[in-house]
Amino acid sequence: MFGYYLDLALRSLKRNKVLTALMVLAIAVGIGTSMTTLTVMHLLSGDPIPARSSMLFYPQVDPDTSRAEHREPGDMMDYHSAVDLWRAQRADRQALLAQSDVRLRVPDLNLPVLITHSLSTTTDFFPMFDVPFQYGGPWQPSDDENRARVVVISAHLNDKLFGGANSVGRTLRLRDTDVRIVGVLKPWRPSPQFYAVAGGRFAHGNTADFYAKPEDLYLPFFSGMEINAGSFGVFNCWIVPEDYGKLENAPCIWITMWVELRDPAKVDAYARFLADYAAQQKTLGRFTHADNTRLRNLMQWLEYNQVVPSDVRLQTWLSFAFLAICLFNTVGLLLAKFLRRSGEIGVRRALGATRGAVFAQCLVEAGMIGLLGGIGGWLFTLLGLWLVRQQPAAYADLAHLDIAMFLITFVLAIFSSLLAAALPALRASRIPLGLQLKTL
Amino acid sequence: MDILPIFSALRRHKITALLVILEVALTCAIVCNAVFLITQRIDRIHMLSGVAEHELIDIQISPISATTDSVPRMNEDLAALRQIPGVTAVASSNQLPLGGSSWNAGIKIARDQKESTLNATTYYGENMLETLGTQLVAGRSLLHDDFYDFDAVVKAGSTSDTKNMPKVAVVTQAMADRLWPGVSPLGKELFMGDNIPITVVGVVAHLVRPSFSDNAVAEYSMAFPIRMAAGRYVIRTAPENRERVLAAALAKLKQLDPKRVVLKKQTWDQVREKFFQNDRAMAGLLLGVCVALLVVTALGIVGLGSFWVAQRRRQIGVRRALGATRRHILRYFQTENFLLATIGIVLGMAMAYGVNLLLMVHYELPRLPMMYLPMGAVVLWLIGQAAVLGPALRAAAVPPVVATRSV
Structure with missing residues (x-):
């Protein structure tokens, strides 16, 4: 079933390339900025000598x-x-x-x-x-x-x-x-x-x-x-x-x-x-x-001694607010995308797909956008950290992505895209079938 | 244009409308505060220093080892530097405006006062104010007879011998205004550490401290008549001569004592550049975030606008068939966006205020000036209108014949 959903998701993403690109870009930019600052924050606020x-x-x-x-x-x-x-x-x-x-x-x-x-x-x-x-x-x-x-x-x-x-x-x-x-x-x-x-x-x-x-x-x-x-x-x-x-x-x-x-x-x-x-x-x-x-x-x-520089804390807050706005954006775009396919969803529902199945399929599609956004976000994070390294701060040379933060980039991207998709997917699964069939 | 139909249409798209409103509100809140932060940083970068900006050179050499002849050797250095062609003034100082870590002292305005009224930077060095190019606005500057050698002052301090202690000082206008608001500071007495009074004999317009984090106290500085061989020479010369004079000065100093190490050699413009480089980086970053935010918001409006237009093709066709002009349709979508943006902006202003309160508590920022709110509103209205123009034009292009299809 999951394979079929993946296939459907791919077809749907390909159908409207501009909208897909917009969503992926929004998530990638949001993830990129927040992971850049989160990495810096993680480096600066961590335990300098964890074992002791x-x-x-x-x-x-x-x-x-x-x-x-x-x-x-x-x-x-x-x-x-x-x-x-x-x-x-x-x-x-x-x-x-x-x-x-x-x-x-x-x-x-x-x-x-x-x-x-x-x-x-x-x-x-x-x-x-x-x-x-x-x-x-x-x-x-x-x-x-x-x-x-x-x-x-x-x-x-x-x-x-x-x-x-x-x-x-x-x-x-x-x-x-x-x-x-x-x-x-x-x-x-x-x-x-x-x-x-x-x-x-x-x-x-x-x-x-x-x-x-x-x-x-x-x-x-x-x-x-x-x-x-x-x-x-x-x-x-x-x-x-x-x-x-x-x-x-x-x-x-x-x-x-x-x-x-x-x-x-x-x-x-x-x-x-x-x-x-x-x-x-x-x-x-x-x-x-x-x-x-x-x-x-x-x-x-x-x-x-408040060792974490206040500029870094401020940047972290700012980038998460930025991610929030990118997610609002994604919610809107996903809503547009799913509801535009009302007819298709109506047919699937009429042919016996349950609401849960429609919901799951929408989430698979969103997860795929999240994954693509995560790849973009990872590239943006690398770019962001490179920019941090060009800054005149004493910690600049420390700014590198470690394995943990690399994984968190993808987890955060997929999690936030699923979060953004929850409401649109719910709406899509509630589409009444009769009405949509009539207008086909 | 009747806005009631727009409202009833929006009521059928509560979630999408709410999303646009929230996005605009959040963007408004963040952009207002970010722009405010940027202007704060820019104000800091352009802060008045009170010194002859493009005429100063700073040379720091490793302190001449603790021998008894450090002051005579310093005088020898100063005399040699003064002879370099193009040099207009030379001083030896303990520190430099915007030069980094600073020498400060707690200042009291009454004998036996328990806590200091403020903390001020203490500049030492004969002829220092003149070399820096500070502007005297009241009283007199420090004179040769006012000066004492640092070592003698320290010795006098530990034995409470008042004879070898400096008795006068020059303060900045900002410091005088804080200590004695509304009164002439000339002739007033201030106290440091011990209960020996120091009389204020002069006031300079501006003189910034070597380091500070709060702009409000940036100009709490005073000049003290103490001679000190701290190994820091300030040279003043015409801007076009700086490179040449710097090279000549280094050669001269090396010639006088080949064993010493030059720690720093820079023009004061470089000092200033370095001091504010973090602020510049932060302002650039904030600006980048603002632009990215506005772009993302605009893209969101384009996306949702397109969706709405696509969804309402039939209604648009019907309206066109019933006699609405292209202009009517265009106006409809523009007004709709204007309404949503307005609600978002009102909400965003409240949020901007809230974010500012948080920043005031956690980052010691001042209150957001009211003028940022209307400016933010105008920017978001313009962006909203620009973003919706494309979808609205596409809507206006829907032909009336659409109404006849698939009803």
């Missing part, structure tokens, strides 16, 4: 003594608190992070001086965030406190400096210090760069830069502090510091910390530990808002 995100937490304390009233604690930590919490080693894994730009030279290569983004962190950073290595590996845990002069570099930098060869053991000069390469990463592109989204909620939706490439240099935290002192970005200071080159005791927040906690009991225990630490600091006179601590998990932290 539920175990990763972002502790916050409130060291700001200048505020009278209670507010959300600052997005980063002061050096003192962060290092205290890290040294306590109360989580399964913990990492300190601070970003800075550093001047880079390779002593034995004749290349111009580069200014590169660097991350000073502790060795747990790599296993905690599933960072893949191409050559070598992370530095030893003891290297953190020993201020070892070692470095891990990105695949991108390794390609640029050493043509992609194994560069473990080679030396880089960062500012005035020589460091030895111990590891080279594989290409790694978390989307967003989830460990560096602090302050996102103050960005009024201009958060595209959170999707930029990660740093090129990874240094042991305390080594980085020494090598590149004075270059670290400061999130906020409540009193102007004496010297931006020595922020260790400054009344400023500029360090971030991540912890890995593998089960809920450990999360509760860590939250208690954090509260106890803050209370203890209050008795020491360093904190005034001791009860103001937070322990958000990764996805909560991303949501809190």
Whole structure:
């Protein structure tokens, strides 16, 4: 029966090519725009590290003594608190992070001086965030406190400096210090760069830069502090510091910390530990808002910082409204198409076709339009994503269609064409037979 | 033209009529808001900067390492740059209008005020306002004797020594209007962080911030008499000399210190271009969606119009046989479309308003100005009429003889 319906549908589609083309085009354009934005949205709002995100937490304390009233604690930590919490080693894994730009030279290569983004962190950073290595590996845990002069570099930098060869053991000069390469990463592109989204909620939706490439240099935290002192970005200071080159005791927040906690009991225990630490600091006179601590998990932290750019959200809404209009259009055109065939349907009904059979046949026809629209929509999506890649946004190079989104394109196309066909098909199946036969 | 017969005909095609109405309404709602969004972006792109737009060059070098002689070395650089033929002014600044991330400070207008009244960008650098080409509208600019070195100010700040602290500032008109509405800001005092008063001595017409997301606060900037070797030089020269001066300046800086790294070298036009590139992309995208929407709606009207004409061939034939002219038939379909479009537009205006309310809540957009609604209405009426013209002409071409067939 289905084969017969398909045959009928094909004949019907061929009979009025212009109307068919209009419907297919409407669905294709609607699907194309909505799948383009949906793909971008899917890329930007997804879980950057699905296997581990539920175990990763972002502790916050409130060291700001200048505020009278209670507010959300600052997005980063002061050096003192962060290092205290890290040294306590109360989580399964913990990492300190601070970003800075550093001047880079390779002593034995004749290349111009580069200014590169660097991350000073502790060795747990790599296993905690599933960072893949191409050559070598992370530095030893003891290297953190020993201020070892070692470095891990990105695949991108390794390609640029050493043509992609194994560069473990080679030396880089960062500012005035020589460091030895111990590891080279594989290409790694978390989307967003989830460990560096602090302050996102103050960005009024201009958060595209959170999707930029990660740093090129990874240094042991305390080594980085020494090598590149004075270059670290400061999130906020409540009193102007004496010297931006020595922020260790400054009344400023500029360090971030991540912890890995593998089960809920450990999360509760860590939250208690954090509260106890803050209370203890209050008795020491360093904190005034001791009860103001937070322990958000990764996805909560991303949501809190509103990392999905507002332009992207707006585009998604817009494209779905556009799809809705395309579907209204298709409903109208299908209605026209089915009712124009009233005579034919009347004959089929008179020859014994049930209403259900007429309804099913109309849906098969609509499904076929949906399938054709899906193919067109897929092509339009590829075109749309190509256009996104030409845009000046940091996430532009990420915009590619994956298998899931490819399948969703067709599911959405067929589903929406069936939805659009439901009403016209219902009308067509209700055509009274006698009346139509008379006018043949 | 009698519209009652049209209504009674439409009542027999409720669903199709409703579809046209809904399509027009949705299109109206979205196009009104999208056009409003586009104009918002365009306003932003054309925002007044307050600086000599086509005359500035920005050079950023890696900060001279933290030695004690950074200010003398900066002065040496500035003197060398000033000597390049064609250069009219040079300044060293901590940041540049529309240049990206900014240095801001919370501003209070009374001693011991708890929360800041507003957050403003603080521009440092001697001769900075003159080099940028800002227009002084009241008071005076910052003078040589007002200036202090950054390191001395920081040291003074931590020891609460008021002697080495800047005492005056120049603010923008926008900032003055917000802090002291309706009053002359000259001589007024403002406070940052600590309780040391800073006197406003001058007002410039416009000076945009290095970065902002809300247009309303785009011009909250002030110039502070602080000298700082931040490695950012602004050079002013005639537009036609920019390329040559930029090349000469780079050569000069390299010659003074071959070891330093040039981070950025650009004309200010490029800075501006880059700052607004996202807005330009978004405006282009919205425009594309608007055009696509209107085309899809027009196609829908063509499709349904054709269907109706085909369905009513016999009635049209009868009317023609009974004496209706071609013009009557044409008018009939045109009026029908006009009625449907009008109902759709009325509905669409209500929806446009609703969409705007949502955007105001979620995207911090201002209210949709009323004038967009009649404009949207006219556009949709025109599109409706243009779309229905083809089917209506085909209807008018139906010969009266059709009435005699197959009745």
